[in-house]
Amino acid sequence: MTPPSSTRPVALITGASAGLGLALAHGLADRGWALIIDARGADALKDAADALADRTDVVPLAGDVTDAEHRADLVDAVGELGRLDLLVNNASYLGTSPLRPLDATDLDDLRRVYEVDVVAPIALTQALIPDLTAAAGIVVNISSDAAVEGYEGWGGYGSAKAALDHASRVLAAEHQELAVYAVDPGDLRTAMHQAAFPGEDISDRPEPATVVPAFLRLLDARPTSGRYRAAEFEPAVTS
Template sequence: MHTALVTGGSAGLGLALTQDLAADGWHVVVDARDATRLERAVGALPGSVSPVPGDVTDPAHRQALADAVARAGRLDLLVHNASTLGPTPLPPLAAVGPDALGDVWLTNVAAPLALTQLVLPTLRACGGALVSISSDAAVEHYEGWGAYAASKAALDHLTLTLGVENPELAAYAVDPGDMRTAMHQAAFPGEDISDRPLPESVVPAIRALLRRRPVNGRYRAVDFAPPTGTSADPAGTGVTGADHQGVPA
């Protein structure tokens, strides 16, 4: 049984991806800060799911995640999805103090790297995939998004450098696009974001990316989205989950 580790899996894209992988026969190790919310989200999911509540910034929690991976005996996919916007409403960068910036950096950059370091030998042994959920803010410049954007740009860089240093891995920074999530709502308080797509709509594109396993790099999920109403290979490569020689999607 293939194993994935997904951080931030009690809601949004992390939960949608956990649900999809578990339904497809994967064992999924998943975390979130709120234990009750995590159990409510994944406790009744069909398939094999190991919830590990805790905060990725806590070294003891990261070790607990690594221990769960060790018990599974393999790691085929590591998804860094947990993140924070920092102070909201989003302030101009000139108003972001060092403590606030440090909190964003710890959650979005330092913790993912530290977790990767713990499980890297297992991920490498399986020829697995490292996926960091990014944002268009990592390459564009938006008022109020400076701290978050800088952290995502840094995470992109770390992810792709790990790919260079570990050629056994597939390494991807994935921009999922706007989604109808609590985090996105927090960035736009009082605004109606019901026109944004649900996180579930992004999962097929991420699975397609993993099936195709292109060269390491930064990708937009929309570029791998299957045509509406089809399940065909969106990249036109002829590669399916059954045919794939690397990480099954």
């Protein structure tokens, strides 16, 4: 792989073998961004990288974001490419499916939710702050409406995303040279959303690719750091 030039932007996207992470990777590849992509499944990640490689430089690194050694490998990959303009903390864990009431949630499973959805994004961001700062970069933490609404069965995932939202606000206050966003993409037709509604037909939910233009508009506009819904950046519909 040929390293990108110093003017070519670089993005690191976690959970990028499927769903929103993969859709965002394709959207950025179409713009010529170099990519570092991560996911737990090596085979699916390789397939994703192969599909992206005809348009851009892509570094696939399979592993678990809760693993410190894997995060170190991601940081090393950034170092090899020489810069980092965008970190997308997309990898998430819903919890046991079907979802359980909070008073019946297994605490070991709840810890796993928090390790994946809160601790790992903070840890990876910590490790990449120097690179992001050097590029006056952007951090996008993928949130959910469950972070602000009290849905039955969503206590673990929703509270973890609420914690990530608040961590995003604190990071923005502490690093004003960065743009830090918690973004709710809305309900999408993904494997995780299907796991939240086992046995139900979720074909009415939009495909992840449909919200990519909104994310790209967010990156282009670079508004004040904060929490946003992807719908706020959807192109206006004209008749």
